[in-house]
């Protein structure tokens with residue numbers, strides 16, 4: 195990560211976004227929430243300037259208003275937040291995919307093999323640095339699938355399909371125009387309103403929820419693919435709860451969140467053993483961490499900014515892991531593995547880790563999936579795990595959910 199650039203842009207003008215490009219929408223265990231009414235993009239900036247920008251925005255905020263949007267993976271990159279004067283609780287409408295079957299080209303970037311090689315490099319780096327005073331303990335490496343469709347991707351249908359899994363929070367956030375104008379970016383402004391660039395996904399992971407002084411973070415780390423056969427599925431969950439590698443990977447995240455929140459809390463508790471949690475496609479180890487804030491007025495987005503990115507998506511120590519991620523991953527993360535969420539006028543809100551997501555624009559989509567690497571990780575297994583993590587999005591796009599899981603050579 196580069197040194198902070200403390201800059202705050204002037205306040206941009208209000209915009210009128212159509213329902214198709216709703217600036218942000220969330221639906222999950224917390225219910226449905228989105229913005230309506232007059233909308234202002236917040237001045238963009240890095241995390242270092244977030245508290246200042248948020249407190250200024252909240253000064254003039256209507257009591258019915260809502261701030262929402264996305265924080266990028268890189269703490270020094272500009273975020274994308276919006277402020278609306280009204281909150282909508284209208285659930286996302288159920289929709290079906292149009293009848294016509296689209297044709298897709300799918301390009302893994304990097305390939306699953308190149309990803310496994312990068313995992314090996316990460317393992318070698320951890321081994322070589324094992325004797326440093328602060329050894330690298332975990333690096334989360336991601337890969338992507340670049341998809342191009344022969345028609346504009348029907349985002350409302352994709353989002354509706356993601357909502358079918360009640361255990362995750364489906365989301366859509368409008369992003370600023372891409373700086374990447376490479377050949378992969380295919381838009382069709384004739385049929386896609388605004389050719390909007392959207393982050394669309396279904397996060398299973400709560401970064402922080404705040405209600406008054408009470409906060410809850412529910413980190414996930416340690417994963418196994420769900421199986422269609424019930425006995426195999428149960429066995430996969432049992433193996434996960436007994437896996438020393440996954441328990442170590444998980445403990446690093448819990449420790450980081452406890453350390454980060456402790457100075458801001460009067461009480462902070464977490465069970466000593468993780469629970470098994472699931473989405474429709476994955477099993478995870480998860481730990482509910484509950485705290486009571488010293489300053490009950492601290493806005494939820496600011497707490498998200500303190501925590502983000504946790505070792506669930508970055509690594510430990512954070513800054514060194516982020517540097518290695520930049521070296522080993524060929525595609526920039528941008529808003530993947532950041533945070534998406536909302537903050538109400540009283541500061542309450544919920545922020546989720548932006549995983550199980552895709553950046554969609556016109557006929558193009560880029561899907562992202564990562565896995566935590568710790569000493570003991572096996573490169574081919576991590577490639578398979580990331581393949582399984584694409585399933586929710588692939589299924590929502592109408593593609594075979596297991597198409598990115600490499601076939602086992604053995």
Ligand SMILES: C=C(O[C@@H]1C=C(C(=O)O)C=C[C@H]1O)C(=O)O
Nearest residue numbers: 415416417506549563564565566
């Ligand atoms: C990085 C991702 O997921 C994270 C990594 C996990 C793991 O390594 O076990 C589990 C849940 C998430 O915190 C992703 O889905 O892209």
